[in-house]
Amino acid sequence: MSASPVPLIAQTWDRLRRPVWLYDPQTSRGVYANPAALVLWGAETLDELLARDFSVLSPAVKVRTDRLVALTADGGEVSERWTFYPNGQPFTVQASISAFSMDDGREVLLFEASPTEVDAGERRAVEALRHTSAIITLFDRDGGRLFANPAxxxxYGSDDVAFAARFADPTEGEAMFTAAVAGQSMAGIYPVVASDGHRWHHMDARPVIDPVTGAAGVLLNEQNVTARVEAEMARSAAEQKAAMSDARQRFLTDMSHELRTPLNAVIGFSGLLVEAGLAASRTDQARRIHEAGQDLLTVVNRMIARPDAEATEPGGRPEESPATETNAVSAMEPETESPALRVLYVDDNASNRTLVRAMLATQGIACETADDGARGVDAAxxxxxxLILMDIQMPVMDGVEAARRIRALDGQVAATPIIALTANTLDEQIRGYFDAGMDDLIAKPVDMIELLTKVTQWGGSGWRETVGAGAMTGAD
Structure with a gap:
C-alpha cells in the first residue's frame, strides 16, 4: 500500500470500533484504514499498513475482487464472508463492501468488517464434504497432507497417500504438484493406482491458502471418470473399426481396377504375340512376358481375396525376404489396413523422399520427412x-542408431513401428536392424505394392491398442 490523501469522512471513521478500510483494486494498495482496521491487519501505524503490497493474489482472490468491482460499480453493496491473512495469520470477518469515490476521481472499495463465528451453513458444508464422492485433499507446499475427506x-485405502504416488506415472503427478506450488492451476484426466486397481481420474490441482495457518498449499480435487473414459474408448474403437472396414473396401476396389486393367492389356497382347508366328527367340520372349503377367495377376487376385490360410500373424517379424508374396498378402489384413495414416520417412536423399511421398499419397497417406537420423529422432x-520409415546409410546419424534412440524415448512414441527402407539387405545387416528395434524391412529399389501393403500392415491401430492395454493393466 502507498500513502494517499485521506478523505474528510475518515475523521468520523476513526472513532468507530468496527474496522473500516479503503482498498484500490487497480493498484492493489490501500488508501485508508481506521485504528480498528490497523489492529485487524496487525499494523502499528497507518503508514506501515499503506506500505504493504497486496498485488500477489491467488487466482480465486483476483476473480473475487474483480467481481466486487463489477457488483458495486453502480452503487451496489455486497455482504459476504472473507478470510484475511494479516501477517500470515487468518482472520475471518463478515464484510460489507461498496464503492467509494475519492476526491481525485478514483473509485476504490470500502470495506466495513465485523468478526464472525462459523454458522450452521458452514457446519452443513463440512458435513457435505464428508459425504461427497469428490476426492478432496489439501497439501502443504512440501507435499504433506493437511486434510483429506473420507472419499x-x-x-486409496489410506487418507495419507502422497500426491505423486496416486498417479500411474508418478512423474505426471510431480509435474502437476510443482506447477500448483508455483501458482498455476492444472487439470486433466490421468490413469491412477487406486486400492481396487487402475482407474482414470479427473485431477484438478490449484494453489490455495491454508485457512488455519495462512501458509500456501495445494488443493487436489479428484473425480473417478473410469466408466466414462472406458465407454469413450469403446466407442472410438468401434468407429475406427467401421471406418477401417469402409476404407479397406475402397482400397480393394481401387487396387482391383488399377492393377487388373493394365494387366489385362499385358496378358492379352503378349498372348497374341505368342501365336503371331514370330521368330523363335521373339516368341520365347513374348511367352515369358505372358507367363510373368499371369503370375502377377495370380498374386493380385490372391492379395485382393486375402485368403486366411496365407495371412501371417500381424505384429511378428518376417523370417523370409521382406518382398515375398506372403508378406504382401498379410499386409492386407482388415485389422491393420488403414489408408489414413501419418508416416515419418527419414532419408538423406531428396529424390528418395519425393518418390516415397508420391507413392504413399496415392492412397491418401500423409508423409512428412527428415533428412538425417538425428532430425528423424527429433521429429519422432x-x-x-x-509408422516410421528409416533409411540406414545417412550422415550425422545412421538409421540403426536413430532407431535405438527412438526406442529409448519416453511414452507411446517408443512403440511406434519402424521399417528399414534400404539397399543394404545382407542377412547380417538385417539382423542388426531387428536388434536395434526395427520391425520390418523394405528393400530398395522400392516396390510400390510392397511399400503400401507394409505401411498399412504396420501403421494400423493394433499396436496402439496393445500399448494402451499395457498401460491400463500395468503390463510390461
Missing part, C-alpha cells in the same frame, strides 16, 4: 506417428 480413504519425439 480419499475409500479410493515431436509428433504422433503411425
Amino acid at each position: 480419499v480413504f475409500a479410493s 519425439a515431436a509428433s504422433d506417428w503411425d
Whole structure:
C-alpha cells in the first residue's frame, strides 16, 4: 500500500470500533484504514499498513475482487464472508463492501468488517464434504497432507497417500504438484493406482491458502471418470473399426481396377504375340512376358481375396525376404489396413523422399520427412506417428542408431513401428536392424505394392491398442 490523501469522512471513521478500510483494486494498495482496521491487519501505524503490497493474489482472490468491482460499480453493496491473512495469520470477518469515490476521481472499495463465528451453513458444508464422492485433499507446499475427506480413504485405502504416488506415472503427478506450488492451476484426466486397481481420474490441482495457518498449499480435487473414459474408448474403437472396414473396401476396389486393367492389356497382347508366328527367340520372349503377367495377376487376385490360410500373424517379424508374396498378402489384413495414416520417412536423399511421398499419397497417406537420423529422432519425439520409415546409410546419424534412440524415448512414441527402407539387405545387416528395434524391412529399389501393403500392415491401430492395454493393466 502507498500513502494517499485521506478523505474528510475518515475523521468520523476513526472513532468507530468496527474496522473500516479503503482498498484500490487497480493498484492493489490501500488508501485508508481506521485504528480498528490497523489492529485487524496487525499494523502499528497507518503508514506501515499503506506500505504493504497486496498485488500477489491467488487466482480465486483476483476473480473475487474483480467481481466486487463489477457488483458495486453502480452503487451496489455486497455482504459476504472473507478470510484475511494479516501477517500470515487468518482472520475471518463478515464484510460489507461498496464503492467509494475519492476526491481525485478514483473509485476504490470500502470495506466495513465485523468478526464472525462459523454458522450452521458452514457446519452443513463440512458435513457435505464428508459425504461427497469428490476426492478432496489439501497439501502443504512440501507435499504433506493437511486434510483429506473420507472419499480419499475409500479410493486409496489410506487418507495419507502422497500426491505423486496416486498417479500411474508418478512423474505426471510431480509435474502437476510443482506447477500448483508455483501458482498455476492444472487439470486433466490421468490413469491412477487406486486400492481396487487402475482407474482414470479427473485431477484438478490449484494453489490455495491454508485457512488455519495462512501458509500456501495445494488443493487436489479428484473425480473417478473410469466408466466414462472406458465407454469413450469403446466407442472410438468401434468407429475406427467401421471406418477401417469402409476404407479397406475402397482400397480393394481401387487396387482391383488399377492393377487388373493394365494387366489385362499385358496378358492379352503378349498372348497374341505368342501365336503371331514370330521368330523363335521373339516368341520365347513374348511367352515369358505372358507367363510373368499371369503370375502377377495370380498374386493380385490372391492379395485382393486375402485368403486366411496365407495371412501371417500381424505384429511378428518376417523370417523370409521382406518382398515375398506372403508378406504382401498379410499386409492386407482388415485389422491393420488403414489408408489414413501419418508416416515419418527419414532419408538423406531428396529424390528418395519425393518418390516415397508420391507413392504413399496415392492412397491418401500423409508423409512428412527428415533428412538425417538425428532430425528423424527429433521429429519422432515431436509428433504422433503411425509408422516410421528409416533409411540406414545417412550422415550425422545412421538409421540403426536413430532407431535405438527412438526406442529409448519416453511414452507411446517408443512403440511406434519402424521399417528399414534400404539397399543394404545382407542377412547380417538385417539382423542388426531387428536388434536395434526395427520391425520390418523394405528393400530398395522400392516396390510400390510392397511399400503400401507394409505401411498399412504396420501403421494400423493394433499396436496402439496393445500399448494402451499395457498401460491400463500395468503390463510390461
